[in-house]
Amino acid sequence: MDSRASTVAELIAARWGDHRPGLWCEDRALTHHEVAAGAAARAALLADVLPPDAEPHIGVLLDNTPEFPLWLGAAALARAAVAGVNPTRRGAELARDILHTECRLLVTERAHLSLLKDLELPGLRLLVTDETGYADALAPYADAQPDASSATPHDRFLLYFTSGSTGAPKAALCSQGRLAAAGRSLAGQFSLGTEDVHYLCMPMFHGNAVIAGWAPALVTGAGVALRRRFSASRFLPDVRRHGATYFTYVGRAVQYVLATEPRPDDRDNPLRLGFGTEAGAVDAAAFERRFGVRLVEGYGSSEGGAAVQWSPGTPPGAVGRAAPGLVVLDPESRAQCPPARFDATGRLLNGDEAIGELVNQGPSPFEGYWRNTAAERERRRDGWYWTGDLFYRDADGYLYFAGRTDDRLRVDGENLAAAMIENILARYEGADAVAVYAVPDPVTGDQVMATIAGTFDPEAFARFLLAQPDLGTKMAPRFVRVAGRMPVTATNKIHRAALRKEGLRCADPVWWRPPGERAYRLLTREDLEHAEGPPAPTRGPSPVRRQGLEPRTR
Template sequence: MNALVEAVLAQHGRERPALVGEGFAHSGRETLRAVCARAAYLGDRLAGAAYPHVGLLLENTPAYVWWLEAAALAGATVVGVNPTRRGADLLRDLTHTDCALLVTEARLLPLLADLPLAIPVLVVDSPEAAEALTPYADAGPPTTVPAPRTRLLLTFTSGSTGAPKAVVCSQGRLARAGDKLREQYGLTDADTGYACMPLFHGNALMGLWAPLLLAGGTIALRRRFSATGFLADVRAYRAGYFTYVGRAVSYVLATPPRPDDAENPLRLGFGTEAGAVDAARFEQRFGCRLVEGYGSSEGGCNLRQDPAAPPGAVGREGSGPYDDLAVVDPETGEERPRSRFDAAGRLVNGEEAIGELVNRTARAGFEGYWRNERAGAARLRDGWYWTGDLFHRDADGWFRFAGRSADWLRVDSENLAVADIENILARWDSAAAVAVYAVPDPVAGDQVMAAVELRSTGDPLALAAEFAGFLGEQRDLGTKMPPRFLRVVARMPVTATHKTAKTGLREERWDAVGDDLLLWRPYGRAAGAELEYRPFTGADREKLAALFAEHGRSELIVRNRMPRP
């Protein structure tokens, strides 16, 4: 049985619209007719291809869903192409994944200009596409149903920490992931899910499209995420469910509040990295609970969400029936001691408790990376799935996210988790968005640097005093946690999937901040002035460079000085 294909075919009997959005509403019958025509076209067009891979360079439109579901019927594989990629990077994505056909739309054609593409391109809103599909207009469902193990997706990782990898996802795995969410959140054919996250990424596909398709519900599409259009959309489409990433939530919260914000049909949002502060603010303002999950496109380790979770916890068991999750030393594989907290809620044994989250069930749900065996082997070592993410686990078994593998700081010989610091800084009322990352210390280890997007601008000295005063009020702020540097950015850099892009921030440090305001706590201040901030000047930069040179660490501050494009 292939549950995903059955759900696609079941749209024939839908009375409610299957797809709604900006100027369109398509019934289930209309949707299936469009899907079957495209499935028949793919069957013929890809018959002689080495791999039946079709790239979708499309925004969130009905065409994306039609071609995605057509691939499911035809046994083809969809490569979700990121429209923010350019030039050689975009060409690499298409060639690396062995695309035999690229489907795009006229407004995105400029992205392909001057690229030496060796594959045919079908422009969905062109006369040529209409002509190509005409012979298949009356095609019915295929007579042979693809097996659940058939590869459906090659989904690129977010690319926030390096070149994106193409994650393999079968029809069966996607159906299982979607059905878990459908059941867990009680989604039915009466529900509408609002797809404001890009469909080329796993967040929208696994978290929204699959569960709503399996439930027989309606999917509301937004071409591209809009914070200002968010509330109007969910009201217009009567959407009760949506998926998110943390940065998107912060953008919605940054819109001007209105007294009727809570008058909306939303009941649940599912996503990642919103943070406890923003989640509470969102529920208070919009009357909608955000449920934080932990998982990845790879599928090797997913934590089951639990409404009873204490603040900051994600879950305490895996979502699979045979998962065996643990926090271990990434070098030795030995399980880390359980985390402990003081009366103020500060983690008191992070040095020994924080480690890498692993699934000790062989392979778990991970199906590999396309043409990247080395990266796949790094995920699967000694029969375990290694997430590359930092966690700690308390005495009651609750797992708490501590950051990505790159989000680890060592300040004065003490290991710190970026996520812990970000959660504290997110409480600052003046901050619309916060990112914390490591920068080198002139003597040894790291220092804490934070970038902040403000809700409004003001006098730098007043801002410095306000920030220091805020830090002084945080009882759970450890003595090593206050940022050495605070960069005020006009807009937090994000990836195409709205995750914070820290790579550029780390590389720029205090060197390539442009016109951004940069505050810092100078070295050598008296203990009583520990939390005093002032603007970072050219003279400060020279003195800091001399300090690095004095300790033989100059090479740490001359690398990667090129600013972000």
């Protein structure tokens, strides 16, 4: 492990002259030396093409191809910052992400050019990695060598998007020093080493793949195997092909792998560890039984302000033990919430008082948001870091995740803002009012539910969704409640808490779109059982998520 390097640039430069295989993707393989050389060439190109009077920010709109880590390395060497652009965003929202982070160069590929069609992106230069002119653009810099001497730990390195309740994602900042430190921490925690191979099947525009997968590989000199896009059916063949020993995941990825046809040789694989979030205790246990691979669930706010580490002895459903400074507070009184109490089956009994917001009262590595001082102030209230996430804590100090404090949804590992989806659905001709909120997914995360006050034609609504250019691939409502009148509070605001609490079991008709289908049909009692899934595991977060604070059987 390289314990001396304090910047990502130093970690990139350290691989110069290392001719071991270091990066694989499909049929392409690069040595560590070739990765360092490729990063150096791109860094030299950046020095020539980035305007000197602009922020040194580049957008990367790529699948997980070798170009993505090469441009990350280039940005580190050039003291530039990368904004990972989410290809599930559409239209004006996609343009907003690029313009907000002040990117003057966008690195992309032909497959994503259609997303940029008709967008107003003044002053933006495109570099398309799979077009003929790309190799010509890089050719003059082929002899460049990585020089990390000017990089500092404080250099801005990542601007990665997190969802906000107002509908506009915030660009969280991550410096070279913080990413290098995160890589060292994870490598040490999981005893990762030079001979490991990290399988990156989660998208690299997310922090999970870069911080939890790529960074520790840089620190140790491990190899990295990329999957262009996650594929459950190719997961085990990829792992065997590349000799992968470690992988990261988010959301329902683990469930998708478990849904593949079991084989007698499933345990014949080189993996020893998976690290991520939201797999759930039941699926984690099933994964270990089937593949012989332990999954470690962790929690870390995207902004880096708080983290909870799993350790041996952590109860099922818990994330880990609270580190010094981490407390669960009542947001109104600022008082610590009392410990959680469970019944004999492990179901939470005192959610009303035990659930509060996770707050870091100790030192925080949070580095802020790009051009969003209001959001920074919200995070740093009272001199503490407020995560925006709900937790409860048992008598032994173990923490359990219980949801989010604002109108955010997490669908298949993607954070979405309800307000954004509401703005799109409000265009539907039959809608007098629209509210969007989360209902629990049967396995992990959320499903999108909308209440529409007005008239509803299921066929017309499905056609309407297909016609919206800015409706991202995760945004279409799985459930639509049709109400004669939108419930409101005493101050005439939409009563979102009541809508969430009633969920699918409401008096109004609910239409739904079964997985894999585009057409909506009325939700029946039999459908309801399928949509809500099997009973939730005990002592986990599921019984309290998204249905107020009362225990619930799914």
